[in-house]
Amino acid sequence: MIRFEQVSKVYSGGFQALQKVSFNLGKGEMAYLTGHSGAGKSTLLKLISVMERPTDGQVFFNGQDVSRIRRGHIPYVRRRIGMIFQDHHLINGRTVFDNVALPLVIEGYNHNDIRRRVSAALDKVGLLGKDRYFPLMLSGGEQQRVGIARAIVNKPSLLLADEPTGNLDPALSMEILRLFEAFNSVGVSVLIATHDTGLINAQRHRTLTLSAGRLVAEAEL
Numbered sequence: 001m002i003r004f005e006q007v008s009k010v011y012s013g014g015f016q017a018l019q020k021v022s023f024n025l026g027k028g029e030m031a032y033l034t035g036h037s038g039a040g041k042s043t044l045l046k047l048i049s050v051m052e053r054p055t056d057g058q059v060f061f062n063g064q065d066v067s068r069i070r071r072g073h074i075p076y077v078r079r080r081i082g083m084i085f086q087d088h089h090l091i092n093g094r095t096v097f098d099n100v101a102l103p104l105v106i107e108g109y110n111h112n113d114i115r116r117r118v119s120a121a122l123d124k125v126g127l128l129g130k131d132r133y134f135p136l137m138l139s140g141g142e143q144q145r146v147g148i149a150r151a152i153v154n155k156p157s158l159l160l161a162d163e164p165t166g167n168l169d170p171a172l173s174m175e176i177l178r179l180f181e182a183f184n185s186v187g188v189s190v191l192i193a194t195h196d197t198g199l200i201n202a203q204r205h206r207t208l209t210l211s212a213g214r215l216v217a218e219a220e221l
């Protein structure tokens, strides 16, 4: 599903964020990506979603080298990836329904399909009755679940999460992890960048560790 071949990233200011990183994440696999602050976790995720391009090496997504694709093809790659962020990037002036519907509206789905898919997504994250709420009326854990519903609403084959539990207490973090595991159990590949050692130690998953831009260790915990 994802294959990195000797990937390096140097930002325009000259900072080397990744150095010769190689790994595979198979279809239907779930893994953590960990490492100190500044180790390159977000950069690695951004190379998969083509928000950044590598300076050297190749990034394959479903067999396609996405590191060199034309700008016009980027939306086709992103459509197959659900992205989840620490601060969830919700639009506070729009309802939960509208936030989750956004990727479908952008893709031009009709009204009935949008209603059906948004309801299914909210059901999966346990927020079915809250579609008319606004994000700020919800708890932090609920807001993160809205972010997850939006990420899965168009049935991506890959979920990328960047510190998805960064603002949550341990119990809520476990709930979020369980959601990722539920999506993974139906075949979705999942890569979660996290500092949260509590989370990593609580559930056994493959762990990729970055240190100063290098992949240093891989452990089956």
Ligand SMILES: Nc1ncnc2c1ncn2[C@@H]1O[C@H](COP(=O)(O)OP(=O)(O)OP(=O)(O)O)[C@@H](O)[C@H]1O
Pocket: 011, 012, 013, 015, 016, 017, 035, 036, 037, 038, 039, 040, 041, 042, 043, 044
């Ligand atoms: N757009 C950019 N331009 C220049 N340098 C950048 C840019 N984005 C990130 N960096 C630098 O690259 C390094 C790696 O950043 P990255 O965000 O990938 O790390 P991280 O492991 O996700 O860190 P954190 O856990 O703190 O989010 C950092 O030193 C950062 O300052």
